[in-house]
Amino acid sequence: MNNNQLNDNLLNNNQFSFEITKKLENSLTRAGIIHTPHGDIETPAFMVVGTYGKVNLLSPKLFHEIGASGMICNGFHLSKISEKIEAFGGLSSYSKYNCPTITDSGGFQVMSLGSGVGKVISMDKRDIAREQAKAKEKNRLARVTDDGVYFKKDENSDEKLFTPEYSMEFQHEIGADIIMAFDELTSIGDSRKYNEIALNRTYKWAKRCLKKHKELSIERKDKPYQALYGVLQGAHYQDLREIASKDLGSMDFDGYGLGGAFEKEQLGDILFWCDTILPENKPRHLLGLSQPDDIFVGVENGCDTFDCVAPMREARHGKVYTPDGAINIKNSKYKNDNDPLADGCQCPTCKAGHTRSEIRALLKNTMDGKSPEQFKKDKLLAMELLTIHNVYFIVNLTKEIRNSILEDNFHNFRDKWLKRYYKS
Ligand SMILES: [Zn+2]
Incomplete structure (x- = not known):
């Protein structure tokens, strides 16, 4: 040969x-x-x-x-x-x-x-x-x-x-x-x-x-x-x-x-x-x-x-993807928000019942009486929970897009999805 x-x-x-x-x-x-x-x-x-x-x-x-x-x-x-x-x-x-x-x-x-x-x-x-x-x-x-x-x-x-x-x-x-x-x-x-x-x-x-x-x-x-x-x-x-x-x-x-x-x-x-x-x-x-x-x-x-790399990098900075657009979990308005990161989200973080207020408290930049070790541990846990959510969000989005193509519904799905996410 x-x-x-x-x-x-x-x-x-x-x-x-x-x-x-x-x-x-x-x-x-x-x-x-x-x-x-x-x-x-x-x-x-x-x-x-x-x-x-x-x-x-x-x-x-x-x-x-x-x-x-x-x-x-x-x-x-x-x-x-x-x-x-x-x-x-x-x-x-x-x-x-x-x-x-x-x-x-x-x-x-x-x-x-x-x-x-x-x-x-x-x-x-x-x-x-x-x-x-x-x-x-x-x-x-x-x-x-x-x-x-x-x-x-x-x-x-x-x-x-x-x-x-x-x-x-x-x-x-x-x-x-x-x-x-x-x-x-x-x-x-x-x-x-x-x-x-x-x-x-x-x-x-x-x-x-x-x-x-x-x-x-x-x-x-x-x-x-x-x-x-x-x-x-x-x-x-x-x-x-x-x-x-x-x-x-x-x-x-x-x-x-x-x-x-x-x-x-x-x-x-x-x-x-x-x-x-x-x-x-x-x-x-x-x-x-x-x-x-x-x-x-x-x-x-x-x-x-x-x-x-954005879904992960942004997660580490507190940016969370939701169907209604990205939010910053560090914002004080989430301090007492006991909703999941995104409504109906099936990611392991949301399914386990973690809430916005809980993750916000873990991620916060102030020690709030925590030991340096605990502060570090909490922050890392928050980043992990957010990474799981954001990566799932994008992976799942591509799956939904795939389904919309298979069902001949791509353009309709796209228009609705983008309108909700970007509020345009
Ligand atoms: Zn989630």
């Missing part, structure tokens, strides 16, 4: 596939199932962020109790312990979450050492000025070249080279079901010209990733198959997004990650430009964006999976 035949066999693997269960007429919206070696992901789905291979304040038991279907982890952080993870049999077992997993390429982390990479921001003049200033300092700790990214951990450390091949190597060792190609994420302050250069580089890197990925898949064919997603950039420029979608869409990727820095208001257009061109039969992951309205815009424009 020659290499080409081997490649074909691998790409026709039966461990990873995507089936579209239902697609709405004249629309990019679909519900489907991603089959992976570690289980199925029913889409649309929210992938919980487990930066270091575990989800902060959410044990594997709770993770499954809230019905989460998968976890996305930080490739850069895990690259430092990739051999250890491999010895455990890969990320799914290492993490003990035993679920489908994704790693990112590490690019976001390594480039953010030197440039002002940012995700979606709401555009005001201060934001733009700040992002432009960061973009000018691009060479501070990271230098992007065609070879890869030269980076330093700090000003005194030696420069290291981070390449597309290296990203494939450690992602193979980590062993997530879905891995991401190494791409150059630009910042919102970068010029059109710079975006053209970066996009061209991302295309070349995508080819190098695919080549290395195929070699590694052949070398490691006794391991579960790992699906490689190409990552699309092109900022807010329609022609660049279309070029990226055509170029990467014609390559042998198993799916696609949609990335980039742009204004929130442009999200729908950008996803539409990409997803009308990308092959329909491959799954698409929207990288790092999961406010409720972003999820609806993503689903409407053909995205299947989502991730974002």
Whole structure:
């Protein structure tokens, strides 16, 4: 058997596939199932962020109790312990979450050492000025070249080279079901010209990733198959997004990650430009964006999976998602509020009978006669209870969206849901 035949066999693997269960007429919206070696992901789905291979304040038991279907982890952080993870049999077992997993390429982390990479921001003049200033300092700790990214951990450390091949190597060792190609994420302050250069580089890197990925898949064919997603950039420029979608869409990727820095208001257009061109039969992951309205815009424009650290980060600061909008539990008006965090919520926190007033008292920033140990313990418990609730809320939202697609009721469900949540 020659290499080409081997490649074909691998790409026709039966461990990873995507089936579209239902697609709405004249629309990019679909519900489907991603089959992976570690289980199925029913889409649309929210992938919980487990930066270091575990989800902060959410044990594997709770993770499954809230019905989460998968976890996305930080490739850069895990690259430092990739051999250890491999010895455990890969990320799914290492993490003990035993679920489908994704790693990112590490690019976001390594480039953010030197440039002002940012995700979606709401555009005001201060934001733009700040992002432009960061973009000018691009060479501070990271230098992007065609070879890869030269980076330093700090000003005194030696420069290291981070390449597309290296990203494939450690992602193979980590062993997530879905891995991401190494791409150059630009910042919102970068010029059109710079975006053209970066996009061209991302295309070349995508080819190098695919080549290395195929070699590694052949070398490691006794391991579960790992699906490689190409990552699309092109900022807010329609022609660049279309070029990226055509170029990467014609390559042998198993799916696609949609990335980039742009204004929130442009999200729908950008996803539409990409997803009308990308092959329909491959799954698409929207990288790092999961406010409720972003999820609806993503689903409407053909995205299947989502991730974002916000539900957890916001929980730690007392922000609670409810069907009537987000509330801040620290607000004094919840002092004597004995309702659950959200009416009718089926998350383990609410089902166990915890109330707003109780969680508020645990989270409060004042000692109130508590010992420092008790103060810390209470705060941590409150953050855990809120994390469970918020993650459940978003996971459940994607499930409700999925059901609304299957029942041909997506637009109606979306309008009602958003009207209640954002009171618009
Ligand atoms: Zn709840």
